[in-house]
Amino acid sequence: MRRTVLSVLVALVAVVLLSSAVLARGGTSTVTRPRLERSLSATFANLYVQQSHVLGRHDLTPDSLHARAMCDKHGPDVADVGPGGDWVCLVGWDDPKQPLPPEGYGKFELNVHSNDCYTVSGPSKLTGFLTITDTAGKEVTNPVFEFDGCFDPAGDDSPTGVEFPSLLSLTSTGLTPDDQGRVGVQVSCGPGSDGCSGTMVATAAGHRLGQAPFDVAEQSTSTITFPTAVPPGAGEVSFEVTTTTGIGPTSPASIDVQESTATAGAAAPVE
Amino acid sequence: MNPALAVDARGVTKTFGSVRAVDDISVQVAAGEVYGVLGPNGAGKTTFLRMLFGLIRPDSGTIRVFGRTWDEAGVEVLDGVAGFIESPRFYPYLTGRANLAGLTLLDGGTPPGLLEEVLDVVEMSDRADQLVGGYSYGMRQRLGVAASLLREPRLLVLDEPANGLDPAGIRDMRALVKRLAGRGLTVLLSSHDMEEVEEICDNVTIMTRGTVAFHGSIAELRTRAPDPGHALATTDDDRALALGAEHPRISVTRDPEGALAVTGPPAAVSSYVGALVRADVGLLAFTPAHTPLEALFFMLTDDPTHQSLHRPDRVRVAAR
């Protein structure tokens, strides 16, 4: 009986001590945005140079790349602290032979663990797929496709100041006019600072359907409707985007109008 | 603090939970004597011996071994002290010899040749290289004695040494104890067998339910022993009972199992037996019920008030 009472007492004391230690430290994670940004940019730079060596290039160094990263955890409404599989990092770098797209970065997805290590999946369009062909013709693993990194939990936590604009893209694959003939286009604003805002002009069959403003928060979607109806017989609508915040498609995008009576036209690429 | 005392225990008490295993025990064992601690199972003998060895810490009281206590001297109290508690235990995956060799390491070494000598004394030399896991009870007991002798003790403490042995083993154990005592060793042994204590001990403490029921020499014990009576079996028990009622100085009783018992002064008992024979009552059995000391022992250990300790005239005799 005494042994049981004693063990319970010891367990209670241990729990109390642990809880106070937990409370005293405040419970903040060592996984923070600045540490991820610094670690990711350094790791990516080294691996990108490694990839370039495999491909036979010797003109790049990690310093010459000036890799810079902006990281965000799960959208603007969640604090950028703590482990998770929902970290998104935008990374920009300077490769004179392979320029970046207009927005100036590639989007990387990170799974960050509580032990201050993370696994990165890179944008295949920019960094390549699982394997690459080396100068000898052999298929080898692409070092930048997917990689691991770890950062110092006591590392520099001051903000890096790296900011990238959000990218606005039109995501509708087809437009369906409502009963009054008006159309709305779905847009998606990617991660980045400050979201996407500006104006969009829609034109169909030579007629201007109107100019609509938009203000979409980063990592969210919205639908922009135009007040004027689509003229009957118009096969597609062309959208021109002017952004004040963020980056949009640089040339007008055309999207087919879905109408049972309309003639099907060639699908225009949506940028 | 008497330097001639091998063991000087005063006012020793130990409580386990709600049970008082040892209650204010005082025991003095002089150097060179053979001392018995006697009592039924559960009397607290083993607990007392464990406290002597430092295995259990007493709640109160002091135990001095050759003048030193555990608090003062630590494990050095056991210099010159050896023995075993209950049945001796060894490592079953080692041989007897390896076990003993290990114990000599813990002792700080032994004179060369002593290990073989003690194995010889306990007649385990030929079995010493078998694993202890395969030993019989008696073999382990003998190995325990050997382990004790390895320490060249002045005081040998044995807890029920004959327990679990066959008659030959018991006889050998008693002979060994007598021989060691003859060499001048102080022996403290515990037992629940009065006959054994009577045979080898000089002085005795009788314990019951954690307290002392009697201190003193065997001789003193004998003077206090009552007549235990005789067990009687006849061809006509009813007639024998009736005849017994006619003899005022003896008492004949029938116990719940139907057996007869006769108690009384020896002369009166003889005359009663004569009367039985003359009355043509056949005697089938006429045997002493217990030895006198055994009777005293049972009386003392069944008596919760221990009146027998100080007032001999208040010793209860079989009711008339």
Added chain:
Amino acid sequence: MTAVQTSADARAVEPAPAPRRRPSALAALRWEVRKLRAQRRAKAVLLVALVAPAVIVVVIHGQSRPPKDTLFGRFATENGFALSLLVLGFASQWVLPLLTSIVAGDLFASEDQHGTWKTVLTRSTSRSRLFWAKTATAVGFAALVLLVLAASTIVSSLLAVGHQPLTGLTGQTVPAADALRLVAVAWATMLPPTLAFTGVAILLSVWSRNPAVGIAAPVVLGMVMQLVGALGGVEALRPLLVTTSFESWHGLFTQPVFTGPLLDGLLVSAAWCGFTLATAFVLLRRRDITGG
């Protein structure tokens, strides 16, 4: 026992004076080591620590898809250093606590099991000395089994896969000679947390008096600690867990190297060791040996 030993009787009629026996400081340690060597369990564990890594290395090397969920796993089939670090990461999950508990968790409880406390505590060695001898044996064995495991893993990894330059945790290329040194150091950093588990096993062995508890409970505790450490939201607990120290080697492979977690891990492991051993010591000192 009937023969009269004339030589023995002639030696002394009077009781001899008490021999002043003082066992050397190492006597009890020698005894514990001797007992350990006589049992199969220690040899079996060392054998497993020698052979199992080689088997694991061969198995992983033969796989077409490397295990990507552990650090360095993705390089394990192409790089011998990465393979040895993969095995390191795996061993720290439950293998190391088990390897030390098999001996440490049994050292004290086996005395209860065999009933031999009353045999060894009635000689000339104090309880403290016995405690430290057993603890030293457990610590020495833990260090030895870690050494065997590390050596076997590194050698078989390098032999099976090779000694190519290693891609570090900041993407940098680590030359083979440096990689070998860092891998050896990484294995060495497993010692403090392993010894912390040795302390836990000793405490459980003394407290429970049951070898099964002393062996199994530290392993279970290790797994629970790992689970807790991986949870989000209890970050303040992480540095206090022993299993966090098992991962402190990551900083050796980044650029620049960081050693903060290594130092923290050392302190935490030392604290766990100190607390568990002190508690076990007090428990043993105060115990009443009522049974065997």
